[in-house]
Amino acid sequence: MSTISIQDTHHHGTHDDHGHGHHHETFLTKYVFSQDHKMIAKQFLITGIIMAVIAMGLSILFRLQLAWPNESFPILQTFLGKWAEGGRIRPDFYLALVTIHGTIMVFFVLTAGLSGTFSNLLIPLQVGARDMASPFLNMLSYWFFFTACVVMMSSFFIQTGPASAGWTVYPPLSAIAKAIPGSGLGMTLWLVSMVLFVASSLMGGINYVTTILNMRTKGMDLWKMPLTIWAFFLTAILGILSFPVLVAGVVLLIFDRSFGTSFYLSDIVMGTQILPNEGGSPILWQHLFWFLGHPEVYIVIMPAMGISSEIISVNSRKPIFGYHAMIYSLIGITVLSFIVWGHHMFVTGMNPLLGGVFMITTLIIAVPSAVKTFNWLATLWRGNIRFTPAMLFAIGMVSFFISGGLTGIWLGNAALDINLHDTYFVVAHFHLVMGSAAIFGMLAGVYHWFPKMFGRLMDKKLGYLHFWVTFTCAYLVFFPLHFLGLDGVPRRYYAFTEFEFMQKWVTVNVLVTWSAIIAALAQVAFLFNFFYSIFKGKVSPQNPWEANTLEWTAPIERLHGNWPGEIPTVYRWPYDYSKPGADEDFIPQTVPFSQTMSSNLPHDFEGNTIAEQVQREWDIANKPADKADLD
């Protein structure tokens, strides 16, 4: 299948002598309750992919409803039974679909599927560690996540259906079973699933932080870490600090729902039935939720940023432009993301003074984001770009991040948000910036590190097909939605049939739905490519992309402990690509400066005067030769 012609690397075969099978691994310990970070990464990835396919399927279902609100699809009844009686999706089930689609995508795919996969895979391999700090905790992290997925999906098989109050589950709608059928048992399952998920996320996060801080190999100081690691590190910190707040919120909601407390409820009358709750505030939930919820969108996008930075640098054959600026902007985003949550609440009736404050912090966060974008562009400039599928997806990620990020400037402006809040404009905005961009970052990572996970290469041409169809269709889906929002069409509407002014958008919905269907079918190319290549893909050389980072010095074969013998020492930063004077256009981190005398720059020695002296002497001794080379 594959036609990738990669020059075989020089290191190939040097590690053939490592000891095989010094642990006795049973099927259960190798594939199920594995404590090897690489296997756990694969478990996260495959679970994430399955959840993504499910969530994508759900989105196609509600897109069908939006495009053809008056049509009936008898085949749906075959699959969905009473949820689609007569072949038409019911309004409450429609809301359940959007709720579960959002929940799965945000938490299970883009948080666990993304961070879980790549933090687990890359942290030990890129910082030079044998495994995570706590392999057992790591295993638990996956199994809590898996259980959370199962609990969430189980809500499709209960009488009252899954949670349907939107993925933000604002009470009182989510707190009162009478308000909507999904707020019965389905909501309880949602909450339980979320508690399990947060537990998983915390166990993972603690592991990532400890591993990065304590288990770096010799020479790997913080400023020599790849941007992926920086991104995972800061993401994990964000998660550790913000996810517990969600648990607090969830527990209070469980109390309100099941034990009659009034944290979020007050002055409520359902029909004429006066509820006894007094003194609570639904706004409290929104504060608690968005205190996680906003950092959450950075938890989703920062790993994608790190992955894209790495891939863009490798495939442009250029150092990432402004390495330090990239890190400081990540740190800036991390810190600021804790004080912007109120921009989700401009129109809740919260004190307008707060609205002004949150607007200021929100627009400040656009500055580090802009810096990152410009740095990516500068990295591409005068590069020698290899369009691997991973690179295409990384470029796509940058494009989506720009398109979606710019509309963030609209929504972050409290005055504009008055009219855009909860409209399709918001839907378009976050699907581009956090949906599409993060998914593209994730797909880029899958294509790039597939050889590291499975020792084989994915097919390049299918990757191209996958990218171009998905990229085009994603824009076709989300770009027009902005205009629905500008026309004041609210989100989460079951049909546009009740308002005359919305009729004109139904044709746009048809276009959007068809684009979504084609995009969904394009994922078949990916799924096939992925699963086929696991077993039948072309065997990968050890360093297929000629990258500098440490993971490509580890042998192709899966090995518990990552490196046979000693862990390599790191001498330089990970971005020495196309360095003038070097023979190759890449110099791995493990190559000491003494072996690259011809390409060393004064800056490389970080003020080490002895090394500078040695280099100067070498330069004097070799200068004539150098000159001759240049001429």
Add this chain to the structure above:
Amino acid sequence: MSLRKLIVNKTMAALAVLFTAFASTNALAQEAGTAATAKPIDMGPVYQSTLFYVLLFLLLCLFIAIVGKALKVYELTRETQGKADGINWNLVNGVLFVVFLAVGLYGVYWEYAVHGKMILPEAASEHGKKIDEMFNVTLILTTIVFVLTHLALFLFAYFYRGQKDRKAYYYPHNNLIEKIWTIVPAIALTILVLMGFLTWRSIFYKIEDPNNKPLSVEITSSQFQWDIRYPGADGVVGLKNYKKITAINNLGIDFGDKNSLDDQTADELVLPVGKPVRLILTSKDVIHSFYMPHFRVQLNTVPGMTSYFEFTPTITSEQMKAKTNDPSFKYLIICSKICGDSHYKMQKPVRVVTQAEYNEWVAKQVPYLTNDLRKEFHLPVVAEPVSAAATAATDSTAANTVSPNSDVPAKTATKQTAIKK
């Protein structure tokens, strides 16, 4: 040999379809739906057409597999002939990026030109104009950045596509450039923040004009309706208490409060043009969002918390009909916060009229207080001269214009309206 591979490919394609049976059947259901009519459905044709589309998709997969094979054969022959790589994928993708850029930019232009024309008409309120100004500034600024960055992104992708004989330029950082592109966005955003902040303040911190005092109107949301309460002649919306809600007092109005006695109910929100309106927003059950897109007004209605939004409508419904060239144009209140299964239906018409028309209209509106409620609140019951006809408009007009300064709120009785449930 290649034939054998082809067969292998077919089975692979079939497998791929199985993987996504879920997604594809959804896609296909559309045609299935149109093919089969409603009522007791004969599923035969449905399954048949579904199968048809599955096969069609399989065929597509097969086609892609054959193209893939052909490409591979081509590349292999090139390789065996000792020539350079068959297909220069860097060039292909670089060119595709340029094509995408060109088509994409045209697409964006088309969107702005066509869909951009379908968006909301100009703001029909004073503060809305300021919001629209901000909107335009932001739109222009972001569009410029959007186009420039995408030009750079896709053109770099084309011009710096990988070539054998070239080496990338080692350029790890340039502090000056980085400072510039940190400070420039920071300045641009500061300007936007300041503008936004001032606009925001001017919307929510209103200084009352003593000569043009706002009209108070209370809005109560519940699943799935909007209830409107006008203050009556005293201009004050009376107290209410959710604990007083009964079948006949659906808002829980406290008629012990004198200000409540003349409060009126209305089927639509009618506002006099040019007069500030102070909306008192409350909710009975879950959170809703009071959204009037044409006036750039939105605020959530939250149970247990009263919120306020003050604005001044500037364009009457009739004027707007002329401006939009749409005789059926209607201002609307819609709900934009998910509130239950009929969320998508929740609405109320709004009309902006001249002050004279408003005076005439408001006089016809019916008080909330009915004889049943009088009994409940131990207020003197008033005799009923007219039978409860739904259109007894003229009588109630006379009644409502009188100032309700006595314990008997209106000198004649009003019709008994069944409070809209």
